[in-house]
Amino acid sequence: MKTILFVHGTGVRSKREREALDRIGDGFRKVLPDAVVETCSWGDVLGVTPADETGAPDGTVPAWAPDGHGVAWSDAERAVWARLYDDPLYEIRTAVLAAPGDASATSPRALDLLRTRIGAMPDDPEVGKLIPAGEPGEQFRAAVTELLRAQEFVAALPLLAARASHDLVARSVTAAYIRFRERDSGPVLVSAEERDTLWRAMERRLGGAALGVGDRARAVAWTTAQHMARPVVRRHRDALLTRATPALGDILLYQARGEPLRTYLAERVREIDGPVVLLGHSLGGIACFESLVAHALPQVRLLVTVGSQVPYLYGLDALATHRLGAPLPDHFRARWVNVVDKEDLLAFPADDHFAGRVTDVEVDTREPFPRAHGAYWTTPRVYDAVRTAVEGC
Numbered sequence: 001m002k003t004i005l006f007v008h009g010t011g012v013r014s015k016r017e018r019e020a021l022d023r024i025g026d027g028f029r030k031v032l033p034d035a036v037v038e039t040c041s042w043g044d045v046l047g048v049t050p051a052d053e054t055g056a057p058d059g060t061v062p063a064w065a066p067d068g069h070g071v072a073w074s075d076a077e078r079a080v081w082a083r084l085y086d087d088p089l090y091e092i093r094t095a096v097l098a099a100p101g102d103a104s105a106t107s108p109r110a111l112d113l114l115r116t117r118i119g120a121m122p123d124d125p126e127v128g129k130l131i132p133a134g135e136p137g138e139q140f141r142a143a144v145t146e147l148l149r150a151q152e153f154v155a156a157l158p159l160l161a162a163r164a165s166h167d168l169v170a171r172s173v174t175a176a177y178i179r180f181r182e183r184d185s186g187p188v189l190v191s192a193e194e195r196d197t198l199w200r201a202m203e204r205r206l207g208g209a210a211l212g213v214g215d216r217a218r219a220v221a222w223t224t225a226q227h228m229a230r231p232v233v234r235r236h237r238d239a240l241l242t243r244a245t246p247a248l249g250d251i252l253l254y255q256a257r258g259e260p261l262r263t264y265l266a267e268r269v270r271e272i273d274g275p276v277v278l279l280g281h282s283l284g285g286i287a288c289f290e291s292l293v294a295h296a297l298p299q300v301r302l303l304v305t306v307g308s309q310v311p312y313l314y315g316l317d318a319l320a321t322h323r324l325g326a327p328l329p330d331h332f333r334a335r336w337v338n339v340v341d342k343e344d345l346l347a348f349p350a351d352d353h354f355a356g357r358v359t360d361v362e363v364d365t366r367e368p369f370p371r372a373h374g375a376y377w378t379t380p381r382v383y384d385a386v387r388t389a390v391e392g393c
Helices: 014-031 073-086 090-098 108-119 135-149 151-162 166-182 192-206 213-235 237-256 259-270 283-294 310-315 380-391
Strands: 003-007 036-039 276-281 300-306 335-340 359-362
Touching: 003 014, 003 259, 003 283, 014 036, 014 380, 073 090, 073 166, 090 151, 090 166, 108 135, 108 151, 108 166, 108 192, 135 151, 135 166, 151 166, 166 192, 237 283, 259 283, 276 283, 276 380, 283 300, 283 310, 300 380, 335 380, 359 380
Parallel strands: 003 036, 003 276, 276 300, 300 335, 335 359
Antiparallel strands: none
């Protein structure tokens, strides 16, 4: 029986680690039912003290292309969701601004029906089965209530009812729910597939497909996203810096004094009987790689780095245990798989630097950056890649 030892990344503390471990455990039970998933909980012991109790860095929105000409739909989808995650009313607002005329002739019956159906979403059986029981259900209800109380949302309802813009409403509710769900834990607890399944189910329950307003709104969203990004970051700068302290601090602390973490990880591996798969995310992947360089750990049969900066730091000759141009030590015998989403700006392919010693596996989380960096565990292809590598060991 193999043990998968998960080593979390920067800024993660006990609550987020438990949530990630639950998600990872569920993922591996589907593809490697005989494997045991354990964790190396280093954040609370060896990480910096969080500046606040969330311990989670907020993300910023990337600078998108100034127009949408010639771009892939996946890029346009990411652009829209990047804004919706920050502002659930963003797409509705752009639809109102782009719509000609007014909605004064909206049928009162249509308006009341839309408002009633939105309010009933938390109790809808088709939608309810897509929301986990317990706290997430309460968060979904709170998100719907908050939207229905938002003056801007209420003001837009006549237009949305007149145009049957059920897709815009469904995406707005979904984005608001995700904000509630991830408010205290940081991204990502809801996968792109779960997100899309949820909003499409709500669209159906609201009355079906829209009449084209969504496409126009999405085009406007694309052209304005770049111009809105910097003001949003400036407005939230203090909060961003405060909440980013654990993530940034862990990186700086590891670069300055990383040996305690490498030793802690090596000791954790030696506690395990039988073969081990080291699964490291982000900074956790760096610690895994450097621990295998610094320590002889023959029971580690497979190293999986996910969203890793090992190749980047190696290219800068900034790894503490492995200098640029040096061969890997003879005791580093583990097979190495490096999982990368090209939309994750913090993930780097490794084959160019470690040809013949690593296999790069590209996945698509369908999320924009920075969510893409935390969305690997909601992506089935990641678990399939690990299963394939385990079977080959």
